Amino acid sequence: MAAPDFTPVVIPTPPDFPVEWANPEDEKLPLLHDRKHAPGPITPLSGWLCEQHWGKGSSVGLAAAGQPVAAMIKMVNTFYYLAIVPTVPPEEMEQAGQRAEEALKASIPTFTQTWEEEWLPELKDLHDTWNAFDFVAASNEALLAHFEWTLASYERLWDIHFAVTVPYLVAPSMFHDLYEDVFGESEALHSYKLLQGIDNASIVAGRELWSLGQTADSAELRSAIRNVPTSEVVSRLESTSGGDAFLSRMRTYLGQYGKRSDTIVELADPSWIEDPSIAIEILKQYLADDMDDPTDQWKQLVAEREQFVEDARNRLSGYPQPVRDEFEMFMAAGQNGQRIQEDHNWWIDQMGNHQVRQVFLEFGRRFSDGGVIEIRDDIFYLDGDEIREATRAGISGDRRTLVEQRKAEMDRWSNVQAPPMLGTDYGPPPDNPVTRALNRFFGGPPPAPDPDRPDVIKGNPGAAGKVTGTARVIIKLSDAGRLGKGEILVTPTTAPPWTPLFATAGGIVTDTGGPLSHCAIVAREYGLPAVVGTGMATSVIQDGQQIEVNGDS
DSSP states (O other): OOOTTOOOEEOOOOTTSOOOOSSGGGGGSEEEEOTTTOOSOOOHHHHHHIIIIIHHHHHHHHHHTTOSEEEEEEEETTEEEEEEEESSOGGGHHHHHHHHHHHHHHHTTTHHHHIIIIIHHHHHHHHHHHHHOOTTTOOHHHHHHHHHHHHHHHHHHHHHHHHHHHHHHHHHHHHHHHHHHHHOGGGGGGGGGGTOSOOOHHHHHHHHHHHHHHTOOSHHHHHHHHSSOGGGHHHHHHTSTTHHHHHHHHHHHHHHHOSOOSOSSOTTSOOTTTOTHHHHHHHHHHTSTTOOOHHHHHHHHHHHHHHHHHHHHHHTTTSOHHHHHHHHHHHHHHHHHHHHHHHHIIIIIIHHHHHHHHHHHHHHHHHHHTTSSSSGGGGGGSOHHHHHHHHHTTSOSOOHHHHHHHHHHHHHHTTSOOOSEEEEEOOSOOOSHHHHHHHHHHOOSOOOOOTTOTTOOOOEEEEOOEEEEEEEEOSSGGGGGGOOTTOEEEESOOOGGGGGGGGTOSEEEESSOOTTSHHHHHHHHTTOOEEEOOSSHHHHSOTTOEEEEESOO
16 A cells, blocks of 8 residues: 555654554554544553454455455553555556445445344444343353454444445545535535535534533532532432432433444443533533534534535536436535444444443452452453453453553553654655545644644534634543533544533634544534644643634634
């Protein structure tokens, strides 16, 4: 996949980040620190799952989508690194790339139907099986068998994930390119307005949380949520008139929408259904006196989309029919792509991780009871092979010292900045629809700073508009309560569970991502100016600082 006339270069490692390659061949990989999905160190069990099963399933899905590449995950000093590598010899890449592009173009008109009629029903069946498993009644042998089934099913999740990811990312990207070709570069960002205002799982979950908050219809209930420390809200509601009924509604909400945490890769983080603190923090914001109903903003976005679509069709009326047909096809595929980007994440990245976490937690309970580890959540400091070994031995052995060593290792690396790339640099990837779409998802390197404007941080335009406000630097969603109405959310990355925060924020700035990232898509759905992929915002912008966000440029 090397660009022409580029000699591969081994990337030097910083003095504070020495690397000992488990396999010397790993140094030949183009490893990217994927801060968008895992900005900091992750636990050994989460890393093992990614290395052994996430990458394997993803590679199957890429092949199913006709792409001549595979995904490889490597944990380096507790950080998550991703490499996309070719699966054919260099001399065959050009021909393989042509076949991949043909397969991709063929899949774009049909991937929505495949998602709705094949992949989504299969995902629902897998979740039904997970939900039906009886952890209490299961013997150690039955639990271990369920563990093996879970790993195979997890691979299948990521097979489906990448089989649908390729077309759902490329469809809006190719629509953007077509829009630019037809209407000119100066109007290119308008293409995303024709894709906005389409319901998806993340938007619905945020809307339902807002609706839940509105059922707190007495001053006493609202005070019990707003004015009590988050950790005490549940107990206060239990002693408040109408509180039991509200808690019942909240538990119903969490049962339907709470099988997710604030991260995608790290399985040690509790789901909302286990710890409702994040949902309660967002409810506090939704009950603020100056909070606007996000449904009103949503209706405006839908109306704006319909107007942009009508205007585009009128401007295209004089074009040949094949051009108009292609425009309609890519617009519909782009709208569905933006929706499925959020929906697939709901079923795979969020709820899938929740299900796998529950299996690991049952091992944690049994290992803790058996003295193998100190507490339940220490299970995340073992790996899957160690779990197998101890279970087959009747849940025996003492891994407590090992757990403490690994905790210390994570603490050590948490104070080090991981380099953005490791291994070998093969130069820029070839220019094709997939690489352009991935660049718009992950975001390329941020523009070079202007030496004459040291007060300006540059990134990728994520959502149009300008806003000035107070910066609120938030690293973890558990700090959501610090974000005030109209303040600028400054964060390394946002996963779909962050979506309800967008109803509170006045603008968004992130370290990672491009215009097709989750953050940019949802910012557009909430009408918030956003600059994404700055690379440095959280380390340069001070919490409480007044900043301007210019999402137009």
